Amino acid sequence: MSPILLILGLAALSIGGFYAARARAVQLSGGDIRSLASLPGFYGQNAAYAALIPALALLALGGLMNRIARGSETFSFWNTLIESTPGLISYAALGASVLGLLLALRAVQPGFRSRVAAERWVLSLLIAAASIAIFTTAAIVLSMLFETQNFFSQYNWTEFLFGIKWAPDFRGNSSLGILPLLWGTLYISVVALLFAVPIGLFAAIYLSEYASTRTRAVAKPLLEILAGIPTIVYGLFALITVGPMVRDWLAQPLGLGSSGSSVLTAGVVMGIMLIPFVSSLSDDIINAVPQAMRDGSLGLGATKSETIRQVVIPAALPGIVGAVLLAASRAIGETMIVVLGAGAAAANLNEGLGEMINPFEAMTTVTVKIVSQLTGDTDFAAPETLVAFALGLTLFIVTLGLNVLALYIVRKYREQYE
Amino acid sequence: MTDATNLGPTASPARKGSLLVQDARTKKRNAAEARFKAYGVAAITVGVLALVILVTSILGNGLSSFKQTHLTMMIELPEAKLDKSGTRDLEVMKKVTTIGYAPLLSNALKAEMEANGIAIDGLSKKDIDNFISKEAPATLRNLVLADTSLVGQTVELKILVNGRIDGYYKGRVTAESALLDSNVSPQQLQLADALRDAGLLETAFNPGFLTMPDASDQRPEAAGLGVAILGSLYMMIVVLVLALPIGVAASIYLEEFAPKNRWTDLIEVNISNLAAVPSIVFGILGLAIFINFAGLRASAPIVGGLVLTLMTLPTIIISTRAALKSVPPSIRDAALGVGASKMQSVFHHVLPLAAPGILTGTIIGLAQALGETAPLLLIGMVAFVREYPAAYSEANGLFGEPSTALPVQVYNWTQRADPAFFERASGAIIVLLVFLLFMNAVAIYLRRRFERRW
Numbered sequence: 033m034s035p036i037l038l039i040l041g042l043a044a045l046s047i048g049g050f051y052a053a054r055a056r057a058v059q060l061s062g063g064d065i066r067s068l069a070s071l072p073g074f075y076g077q078n079a080a081y082a083a084l085i086p087a088l089a090l091l092a093l094g095g096l097m098n099r100i101a102r103g104s105e106t107f108s109f110w111n112t113l114i115e116s117t118p119g120l121i122s123y124a125a126l127g128a129s130v131l132g133l134l135l136a137l138r139a140v141q142p143g144f145r146s147r148v149a150a151e152r153w154v155l156s157l158l159i160a161a162a163s164i165a166i167f168t169t170a171a172i173v174l175s176m177l178f179e180t181q182n183f184f185s186q187y188n189w190t191e192f193l194f195g196i197k198w199a200p201d202f203r204g205n206s207s208l209g210i211l212p213l214l215w216g217t218l219y220i221s222v223v224a225l226l227f228a229v230p231i232g233l234f235a236a237i238y239l240s241e242y243a244s245t246r247t248r249a250v251a252k253p254l255l256e257i258l259a260g261i262p263t264i265v266y267g268l269f270a271l272i273t274v275g276p277m278v279r280d281w282l283a284q285p286l287g288l289g290s291s292g293s294s295v296l297t298a299g300v301v302m303g304i305m306l307i308p309f310v311s312s313l314s315d316d317i318i319n320a321v322p323q324a325m326r327d328g329s330l331g332l333g334a335t336k337s338e339t340i341r342q343v344v345i346p347a348a349l350p351g352i353v354g355a356v357l358l359a360a361s362r363a364i365g366e367t368m369i370v371v372l373g374a375g376a377a378a379a380n381l382n383e384g385l386g387e388m389i390n391p392f393e394a395m396t397t398v399t400v401k402i403v404s405q406l407t408g409d410t411d412f413a414a415p416e417t418l419v420a421f422a423l424g425l426t427l428f429i430v431t432l433g434l435n436v437l438a439l440y441i442v443r444k445y446r447e448q449y450e
Numbered sequence: 451m452t453d454a455t456n457l458g459p460t461a462s463p464a465r466k467g468s469l470l471v472q473d474a475r476t477k478k479r480n481a482a483e484a485r486f487k488a489y490g491v492a493a494i495t496v497g498v499l500a501l502v503i504l505v506t507s508i509l510g511n512g513l514s515s516f517k518q519t520h521l522t523m524m525i526e527l528p529e530a531k532l533d534k535s536g537t538r539d540l541e542v543m544k545k546v547t548t549i550g551y552a553p554l555l556s557n558a559l560k561a562e563m564e565a566n567g568i569a570i571d572g573l574s575k576k577d578i579d580n581f582i583s584k585e586a587p588a589t590l591r592n593l594v595l596a597d598t599s600l601v602g603q604t605v606e607l608k609i610l611v612n613g614r615i616d617g618y619y620k621g622r623v624t625a626e627s628a629l630l631d632s633n634v635s636p637q638q639l640q641l642a643d644a645l646r647d648a649g650l651l652e653t654a655f656n657p658g659f660l661t662m663p664d665a666s667d668q669r670p671e672a673a674g675l676g677v678a679i680l681g682s683l684y685m686m687i688v689v690l691v692l693a694l695p696i697g698v699a700a701s702i703y704l705e706e707f708a709p710k711n712r713w714t715d716l717i718e719v720n721i722s723n724l725a726a727v728p729s730i731v732f733g734i735l736g737l738a739i740f741i742n743f744a745g746l747r748a749s750a751p752i753v754g755g756l757v758l759t760l761m762t763l764p765t766i767i768i769s770t771r772a773a774l775k776s777v778p779p780s781i782r783d784a785a786l787g788v789g790a791s792k793m794q795s796v797f798h799h800v801l802p803l804a805a806p807g808i809l810t811g812t813i814i815g816l817a818q819a820l821g822e823t824a825p826l827l828l829i830g831m832v833a834f835v836r837e838y839p840a841a842y843s844e845a846n847g848l849f850g851e852p853s854t855a856l857p858v859q860v861y862n863w864t865q866r867a868d869p870a871f872f873e874r875a876s877g878a879i880i881v882l883l884v885f886l887l888f889m890n891a892v893a894i895y896l897r898r899r900f901e902r903r904w
Contacts, residue, residue: 099744151793155707161699162708165720165767168760172731175738231493238490255497260890262821264857265508265879271864272872273507304500311497335479337486358726365728367824368857372864399730399824406737406828424734428727435726 038091038122042129046084049133053079056140070147078146079136081153087129094121176428179412179421186415192422198378198396200405200416208419210426212378215388216295216395220374221363223299223391224306229356231303232310239311240318241340252315259308263368270301270373282392289392291375296391298374302366306359313358317351317442318344350441357438361431367399376400398423508883512876518656518671519616520608521582521645525558527594529602538598551587551594552579555609563641566648573637581638583610585665585672611651613671613870615642619653622869659877663836664859670870673863675878677835681751681853682820684841688755688849689762689819694812696759697766698801704767705774706796725764732761733825741829748830749852751839757825762815769811773804806900813893817886823857831858856882 054076061067068075098114098121101107114120139149184192187208195209235255239248275292282296283289321344329339345352375394378401380387387393405420412418467473472480529536531550533543556579563569586609593607594600610616614634617623619642628636645651662674700717708714736757740746746753777800785795826832831854839851854862856878863875 147791151791154793155703158699158703158707161696162703162714162717164696164700164760164763165717165724168724168735168763169720171739172727172735175735175743176731179738231496234490234493235497238487238494242487242490251494251498254501255494258497258501260817260886261504262823262857262882262886264821264823264860265504265883267823268860268864268875268879269504269507272511272876273503304497304504307497307500335483337483338479340486361726361728365730367728367730368861371824372861399728402730402734403824403827406734407830407832412742421734421738424731428731431726431728431731432723435723439722 038125041126042084042087045126045129045133046080049079049083049136050076052076052133053137053140056137057142057146060140060142067142069143069145070150074146074150075140075144077150078139078153079133081150082132082136083129084132085153085156086132087125090128091121091125094124172428176421176425179418180425183415183418183422186418192419196381198401200419202411202414202416206416208415210398210423212381213396213398213401213423214426215379215381216374217364217397217399219379219389219391219395220295220299220302220370220397221360223295224302224363225356225360227300227303228306228310228359232307232359233314233352235307235311236314236318237340237345240315241336241344252312255308255311257308258304259312261305263305263366264372266301266305267368267372270297270369274301275373278392286392288390291392291394293373293375293394294392295374295395298370299391301373302363302369305366305369306362309359309362310355313355314348314352317348317355320351321347350444354438354442357434357441361434361438364434365399365427365431367403370397370400371403374400376404398427402427508876508879511873512878512880514620515659515873515877515880516656517620517653518658519611519619519642519651519653521559521611521651522606522608523558523562523650524604525554525590525607525609526561526604527554527601532594532601533598538601540595540598543595543598543601546591548587548591551591552582555582555586555590562645562648562650566644566650568641568644568648570637570640570644572635573641574635577635577638577641580612580633581615581641583612583669583671585669586610610671611642612638613669613868615639616653616671617870618642620873622873659874660881663838664834664854664862665836666834667866667868670866670868670874673871673874675856675859675881677838678854678856678859678878679881680838681754681831681835682856684751684839684849684853685755685758685855686816686820688752689758689816690812692755692759693762693766693815697763697812697815698770698808700763701767701770701774702796702801705771706792706800721764721767724760725768728824729761729822730824730828732757733828735760736825736829747846747850747852749833749835749854750846750850751853751855752847752849753829754826754831754853754855755849757829758819758822761822761825762819765815765818766808766812769814770804770808773807773811774800776807777803803902806896810893810897813889813896817889817893820885820889821857821882823855823861826855826858827861831855832862834862856885 054072057068057072057075058065061072065072097107097110101110101114140146192208192210194211195207196211197207197209198212200206200208235251239252243251271293275294275297278294278297278300279290279292283291283294325343325347326339329343330336334342374396376396377394379393379395402420402423405417405423410417531554532546533539535542556575559578559581589609590607612634614623614628614631615638618628618634618639623631623634623639625636625639628634628639642651658672659674660679661676662672663677664674665672700721704714704717704721708717736753740753740756741748781799781803782795785799786792790798830852833852833854835852835854837851839849839853842848843851860875860878860882863871863878
């Protein structure tokens with residue numbers, strides 16, 4: 033049965049059910065609808081939902097089963113079932129629809145509280161929508177776990193976690209150690225945070241403690257524009273403006289490198305992106321510090337900056353740490369800036385410390401390698417492709433850990449002053 | 451305070467001298483105060499300056515992509531070359547490929563040079579052939595195939611010139627750099643100047659940048675954003691149609707109905723975590739679930755739309771919940787008081803009052819989705835697509851035809867060798883930013899216009 037026909041059929045049953053149930057309710061009331069427990073329309077709604085929702089759920093379930101069973105030995109009974117009766121799921125859905133409709137029609141009685149029944153259907157839809165968040169997380173974790181497991185069946189996990197060389201080769205014999213990528217990620221993130229945290233923090237302090245209302249009304253939105261700019265724009269900025277600038281003005285005169293893409297380029301541009309992130313979070317937190325604490329300090333004769341440094345910041349510190357952790361998780365997961373600004377060469381961990389910490393050297397990150405291993409023609413049986421899922425899982429775990437920690441710290445702090 | 455006596459060496463003894471003269475320590479403290487304040491001003495200046503540099507850099511690099519150098523010339527379309535049979539049969543005429551059309555353009559250019567008395571020493575035949583864009587023969591062929599009556603006539607046409615010549619008028623190529631460049635010769639630049647003096651060559655607004663599909667590596671002058679804009683539009687439709695109802699439904703449940711139990715706690719934790727998951731992880735999810743597991747087609751806007759939907763949902767849910775929360779409980783109580791059910795009070799009263807806030811949040815979520823690049827790279831939207839994707843086709847279903855997206859097109863162009871593509875990439879960013887600016891302006895307008903303070 034064609035899907036369009038099926039949808040039309042279900043829609044017809046549902047709409048027809050609405051009018052039939054409503055008419056029946058009016059008829060049973062003997063023309064005086066005041067004798068009904070609910071308005072006639074609710075009887076109709078209940079029937080319409082009963083004809084539609086279980087059928088759709090059945091369709092979704094059937095489709096899911098089909099995908100799971102495809103090519104699987106354990107579910108071969110399902111495959112033979114589907115093959116022996118084509119259109120089984122469609123007919124089952126139609127059957128469920130008719131059945132639901134009949135049951136709903138039978139339930140139409142003057143004393144039947146159809147408003148409650150109809151709203152129960154709506155509530156089930158609302159719950160389903162809310163549960164999508166859980167299914168998304170589950171899908172993320174499961175899809176990555178599954179492919180990571182495939183990867184570890186082909187590649188030794190200790191070599192992945194502790195290998196100091198990253199050299200994928202699609203002809204085989206690759207070295208897929210994650211350490212060079214982690215080092216690159218960490219290094220770039222640290223540079224970005226070194227740039228973003230002082231600027232963001234001072235901007236937040238100035239905006240919340242010193243700035244006049246008018247300055248604040250202008251400066252805060254301007255800074256927040258930075259947060260609304262897509263990362264690809266920052267990437268392009270790194271590639272065509274900052275990269276050449278760093279190379280021509282810093283790296284080459286200092287004789288430290290000649291690469292247009294470098295740790296410093298990616299770090300600084302990422303730092304710019306993170307400024308509003310740090311500043312608006314810290315701003316909220318600083319504003320949450322009770323005015324009485326400031327007044328007490330000022331009353332003792334401290335200057336404004338002394339108050340901020342010795343009273344406000346220590347009080348807001350847990351929140352600020354939380355904001356920095358969130359920014360760090362952002363930096364670690366950032367992709368486009370590093371793809372365009374940091375280069376594709378993995379760090380060389382066995383060529384001495386100088387090579388490792390040169391900020392003018394191109395260096396790559398976990399996210400860049402996920403992109404490069406998964407774009408283009410990919411062979412999902414090769415460890416060189418599957419490693420991307422292991423990298424993704426690592427990234428997911430690290431950022432999740434940082435987020436949970438940050439939220440925990442922020443929440444714990446907030447409770448103190450409310 | 452037991453340590454009040456332990457004031458340390460900084461505690462000054464009884465003050466001597468005038469109160470109007472600051473002592474050394476006060477001066478120091480005031481200087482520290484001024485310094486501290488200056489740091490704050492500096493931090494804000496750096497932030498704003500970064501924004502200004504970013505915008506000027508993009509505008510400076512990209513504005514020129516909205517202009518393109520065209521050559522206007524009379525082109526002869528001889529029947530002997532284009533339709534030997536003379537039947538005007540389309541099938542027969544299609545056998546003449548673009549290679550058959552290219553000499554017509556070169557001949558037309560030579561004729562124009564003669565008519566205007568342009569002669570340049572050392573200008574080779576290859577220089578003349580390459581002066582015209584490689585895209586131009588295809589344009590001409592499509593024109594002729596669309597209107598066969600043109601064969602045998604001489605038509606006046608505006609055609610694209612080579613990207614390097616275009617770059618000459620945008621400052622990318624100079625006579626010196628042309629000497630070192632195998633793709634352009636100084637003679638060609640002289641020819642360009644002569645043609646410009648004759649009024650044939652002009653650099654004018656280029657609508658093709660917004661409408662034409664992407665072009666291959668060799669012809670940056672013909673590359674446009676048509677397919678990318680269409681692909682982004684399709685994805686935004688998918689996101690809007692899916693994320694708005696699902697997000698609103700989820701928020702209503704969580705804000706109005708959810709009992710405090712494990713399941714709802716789990717949902718809450720998941721939503722706040724999903725909002726902070728790196729976008730690339732959603733790309734992996736899309737690749738593993740929608741393409742490998744569900745068997746949807748890579749590069750299709752529907753897959754991109756689904757991935758972006760999952761990504762935007764947390765944003766929409768968070769802002770919708772804030773909007774629902776801001777509706778005062780007295781509204782709900784009044785509705786319940788006159789006999790409405792809880793569901794009725796929400797759908798008839800709370801939701802309409804929260805609508806402006808929900809819309810604002812949705813638009814901001816959409817703007818975020820529009821600029822997202824990383825997940826789309828993984829689901830194959832980097833592919834080189836020249837065909838305009840149809841919204842529906844029998845073979846591929848709804849939004850199933852391969853396509854690309856605005857931010858991905860930017861990435862794609864940055865990976866090409868010709869610097870002319872960098873100009874295009876910056877131009878595409880300007881288009882993207884204009885869309886984002888528009889969406890945010892609408893969101894701000896809605897908020898200002900409809901927001902109610904209770």
